[in-house]
Amino acid sequence: MYEPIRTRPVHSPGLPSDRGGPLAGAAVPRQPRAEHLRVQLAGxxxxLLAVTDELREDGGSPELDEAAHQIAQRINELSPETSPVRIWEGSRPAGGPVAVLAALHRQAHTIAGRVLLVAASRQDTTTAMLACRRMDAHAAALKAVPTAA
Structure with a gap:
């Protein structure tokens, strides 16, 4: 009475490669969670390195130089096939030098917090401690800036 269905329905769940579509036979790249977190942490x-470099330009200190070295070293450990990218693509905060300095420290503190979260997800104690030290340093620097209150 009814003709049996010989192909899979168009609306069935699954990948295009499962249905014989344009990606038939192509493997869908899947990143394991650990690899995704490693890439996210390196990013x-x-x-954080880019903002640290900006702070070093505005008034470098030996502490910022050491922090930049530690961050670059950690990036190299996470992705040894590439060198750390030191490009500042953020917009430069508006205002005088004090306002710019405060804004950069706030931004660095926020990014260090993100580093801490991802490092904790990876159970990466070395990077988590580095992030905590950077957060403490930027919080202290913000307190020292006169108009950051």
């Missing part, structure tokens, strides 16, 4: 560290 956050690169952002």
């Amino acid at each position: 956050h560290l690169a952002a």
